[in-house]
Amino acid sequence: MNVEMANNNNKENKVANAPLLRFPEFKDEWEETFLNDCSDYISERINTNKLSEEQYISTENMLQNFYGVENSNNVPNNSNVISFLEQDILISNIRPYLKKIWLANRNGGASTDVLVLRAKKNIEPSFLFYNLANDNFINHVMAGCKGVKMPRGDKHQILTYKLGIPSSSEQSKISDFLSLLDKRIELQKSAIEKLKSLMAGIRKYAQSLNSCKRTFLRDILTERKEKNSSL
Numbered sequence: 001m002n003v004e005m006a007n008n009n010n011k012e013n014k015v016a017n018a019p020l021l022r023f024p025e026f027k028d029e030w031e032e033t034f035l036n037d038c039s040d041y042i043s044e045r046i047n048t049n050k051l052s053e054e055q056y057i058s059t060e061n062m063l064q065n066f067y068g069v070e071n072s073n074n075v076p077n078n079s080n081v082i083s084f085l086e087q088d089i090l091i092s093n094i095r096p097y098l099k100k101i102w103l104a105n106r107n108g109g110a111s112t113d114v115l116v117l118r119a120k121k122n123i124e125p126s127f128l129f130y131n132l133a134n135d136n137f138i139n140h141v142m143a144g145c146k147g148v149k150m151p152r153g154d155k156h157q158i159l160t161y162k163l164g165i166p167s168s169s170e171q172s173k174i175s176d177f178l179s180l181l182d183k184r185i186e187l188q189k190s191a192i193e194k195l196k197s198l199m200a201g202i203r204k205y206a207q208s209l210n211s212c213k214r215t216f217l218r219d220i221l222t223e224r225k226e227k228n229s230s231l
Contacts (some may be wrong), residue, residue: 016166018088030164035132038123038165039089040093042116043157046083048076056081059092061102062114066133069102081109082116087125091118093153103129111112114144115155120147122141123165126175 009095017029056075063069069107071088084090092100093115103126110116117132119125131137144157165171 003054007109008034019164023170026166026170026173028167032162032164032165033122034159035117035161036159038120038163039128039159040120042082042084042088042118045080048079048081048109050132051081051109055106057084057090057102057104057108057114058111059094059113062090062092062102064098064100064111066099066101081111082114084108084110085117085118087119089125089129089140089229091115091117091132091153091158093155094164096131096145096149096153097151099133101133114152115158116197124168124171124175126179127165127171128173130178132161148215151231167208220222 017032018026019030024123053073054135055071057069058072060074061070061072080217084104086104088104088112090102090104092098094113117128119128141153141158142151143152143189146154166174184227
């Protein structure tokens with residue numbers, strides 16, 4: 001086989017820079033880039049006196065395993081924290097292995113231990129979020145962590161995370177699909193929690209029956225043999 005034939009075969013067998021599993025209507029290659037090229041850290045500040053328990057986000061009320069956030073139990077008084085907007089991505093920078101990453105669905109303020117990323121125009125915020133809410137990104141962050149007892153991610157190293165960006169239409173379709181899966185998971189989790197609550201109630205009722213003293217009807221009732229003289 002000569003060099004020209006080999007080059008032709010290489011071109012024909014070239015693997016596109018895109019995942020093997022994708023929606024069939026998309027054929028274009030993905031652009032390889034770094035997190036630094038598609039997002040910025042946010043440093044604007046907001047006073048906590050302007051925030052409600054729902055709007056204040058810290059590492060304490062961010063949930064593990066990419067499960068979002070819950071309302072804060074303690075909003076600091078008169079403290080300046082990082083301001084974030086809806087569609088920003090919040091990352092807990094303490095013990096990254098806990099996988100606390102959230103796509104904001106509201107405006108608010110975040111403690112200094114939470115990194116706030118804002119997507120640039122070349123990437124959809126939800127698509128960027130799904131690129132970060134996975135073990136590959138967590139492993140990348142952990143590789144640059146400092147500290148043993150309370151590891152903390154390196155802000156500059158985090159931005160070196162490599163990812164691929166497809167067209168905006170493919171980004172949207174992927175994000176919509178993953179969002180539907182998330183909603184289905186939430187429904188399943190809710191159903192499981194209800195079943196757990198039902199099972200706990202049944203167990204408690206069964207235990208109450210077992211703890212009751214059993215007796216016979218003859219021990220608590222007396223047969224009356226008197227006749228009614230008015231009849």
